[in-house]
Amino acid sequence: MDRRLWASAALNVVITLAELVGGLLSGSLALLSDAAHNFSDVAAVALALWARRLSRRPPTPHHTYGFKRAEVLAALANAVLLIGVSVVIAREALERLLYPTPVQQGLMLAVALVALAANVGSVLLLRRHEKDDVNVRSAFLHMAQDALASLAVVAAALLAHTPVGLYVDPAAALIVVFAVLRSGLSLVWETLSTLLEGAPPDVSLEALLDDVTTAFPGATLHHLHFWQNGPGQRLLTAHVVVSEALDGRAIECLFAEIKVFLHDRWGVAHATLEPEVTGCGETKILASWDEERSP
Ligand SMILES: [Zn+2]
Ligand SMILES: [Zn+2]
Structure with missing residues (x-):
């Protein structure tokens, strides 16, 4: 399973780079926000893989529980990163709504389509094992949400030259950011509950x-x-x-x-x-x- 997570991380690196360059060249904030988002995904997967390796280490006389909590701490760090990225982008998007900046439609659309394809690829990659493992399932749900975000960016690119075009790009950026913020906050909530020795959330x-x-x-x-x-x-x-x-x-x-x-x-x-x-x-x-x- 780790190999699939690695492959999904590699795909995300490609999307991130394409969106970063495309976003800077075309001036599209939606692309940049999706790039930041995908970068945080790469960090999340790398962190999860590292934590998983650590958590497999057997208990020691000093750490009698083993290192399972490393996964929880990694998830918390990732959530904080996600929230930080969201806040920066949301600020920029609000500024753009006040002072709209034109974007270069052709480039934006091309990159957005590539990102959409790569995200859909990621979803398919993780889908088969979706039910086996809660981590893979959450990664799958996340990728599905990412594909939707990419779709929003594609829509923004298509609308770029309409009368509302100037506002669609920052609006799409806000939508992407809202989704990231939501998953970041729920991750913080979940990990803090575990760190506070909470019972599993699905159990009464x-x-x-x-x-x-x-x-x-x-x-x-x-x-x-x-x-x-x-x-x-x-x-x-x-x-x-x-x-x-x-x-x-x-x-x-x-x-x-x-x-x-x-x-x-x-x-x-x-x-x-x-x-x-x-x-x-x-x-x-x-x-x-x-x-x-x-x-
Ligand atoms: Zn994501
Ligand atoms: Zn008793």
């Missing part, structure tokens, strides 16, 4: 508890923690009250079943369960830090 803790309680009526969970180390690596810890009648071996069997259940139905890669018979005094689902400090 109540639903998970209901599910476990229904499947294992003999086990009552409290003091639950549920978080993710990085994309696709979910962790859970809980206290579990079990019947006094169970011996150690029976508890081990029960917990093994619960762990398989959590893995298969809720994607929990790493569950740590603490058995209790009389109970630790806590009954709430969520732990409170004060209680945790006492023995």
